[in-house]
Amino acid sequence: MNYKIRRPNDDESSPNYPNNTQESWERNTLRDVLLEAYHEQKRARLWRNIWRGVGVLMFVSIMASAMKGSPENRQHQIATHKEHTAVINLTGVIGGNEDVNHVEILRDGLEEAFKNKHAKAIIIHANSPGGSPVVSNVAFQEVMRLKNMEKTKPVYVVIGDMCASGCYYIASAADKIYADPSSLVGSIGVIGSSFDATGLMDKLGVKRRQRIAGNNKGMGDPFSPETPEQVAIWQQMLNQIHAEFIKAVKLGRGNKLKEQQNPDLFSGRVYTGLESKNVGLIDEFGNVYSVARDVVKAPKLVDYTPEQNDLASLISRGLGAKMNTKLESWLNSVW
Structure with a gap:
């Protein structure tokens, strides 16, 4: 138009x-x-x-x-008003994921379970290879604090496939530890590792240029040679962390440990469930179902593990x- x-x-x-x-x-x-x-x-x-x-x-x-709440949450709320056993899952590498705070999971789960009069006992269901010694120590301290403060119900650790290193660090705070005969338990030791690439650089004809202020600032650099003094420093640090680990385990397990009969107890080795009972790392054999049914006498399991990502x-x-x-x-x- x-x-x-x-x-x-x-x-x-x-x-x-x-x-x-x-x-x-x-x-x-x-x-x-x-x-x-x-x-x-x-x-x-x-x-x-x-x-x-x-x-x-x-x-x-x-x-x-x-x-x-979701249908699962509503079921959870209904279940918590009946006699039950509280379960908190401890999984994955301790401190290995910034989105998963293992200390908060244990602390929040324990606090909620302790408040509920219908929860007859608390099971920490552990399945972890270990991880950060710092996070493990903080978690250990929190479990010990809450357990000693409340004193209203027992805290048990039930090990799945594995509870080694930092995981066992935390587990030793429990009143009792249960595991399957085939579980892997222990590894009470500390490891720190790196590579020495200086020989490869020599073969390639490559030289490292590194400027530092402080003789040990570049300590641990795989492209620089390590001095005897630096080796001694590394070993001293590992020994100190190891000593803290041993102290926590002894505090938690007490005279249950059979250290004199087993001098390699704190050597960092891993034990099977069968062996770990003989050396005092666990108390009895069991799983979450048998412990809830036969020990706690409350077979109903209720998951108290806090969700952290939703x-x-x-x-x-x-x-x-x-x-x-x-x-x-x-x-x-x-x-």
Whole structure:
């Protein structure tokens, strides 16, 4: 559709009258551009409103889930009002994942279980190769603190496939330790390792240029030779950490350990469940089911392991710093 504004004195036959064809093309082009811009703006507004609506629905759904709980959470709530055995899972490399805080898992799970009068005992179900000595020591201290403070119900560790090194560090805080005869237990030692690539560099004709302030600042660099003094420093550090490990195990296990009959008890070796009972690293054989049924006399198992990565759990903990960060990022992407 073409639009023209004509004045009474305009004469289309006049040589001064604009070219109708060119004028019409320019007008149509301008109209098409404006219409397309209008439609594009309208579409953008529509999708923005749609996404806002979706965002609000998602937020409301998450809030409702956090407040009311999932079917599993509702079952958990029902189960906790009956006599049961509380279970807290200790899995993975201790301190090996920044998204999983093993200290918080144990502390929060233990606190919740101790508060529930229907939980007759607490089982820490351990299946870990170990990990950070610092995280292990903090977890050990927290288990000991809560156990000694509450004194209302026993804390047992039941070992699955493995509870070695840092995992056993934590396990030694329990009142009793149970394992399968084929479980791997112990490894009470400390390891620190690296590579010496100086021989390879010599063969390749490559020399290391390293500038340091302090004779031992580059200690541990695989491309620099290690001095006898640095070897002694490394060994001293490992010995000190090992001594702390041994002290914690002795504090937790006490006279159950048969150290005199087994001089290699703290050598870092791993024992089977059969061997570990003979040397005093565990008390009896058992699994979560047999311990709950035969020892605690409360066969119903209820998982008290706190969830650490789901959004609903973060909301239910009071919109902490981590929740605020996730929520801000999500809202920015929606809006």
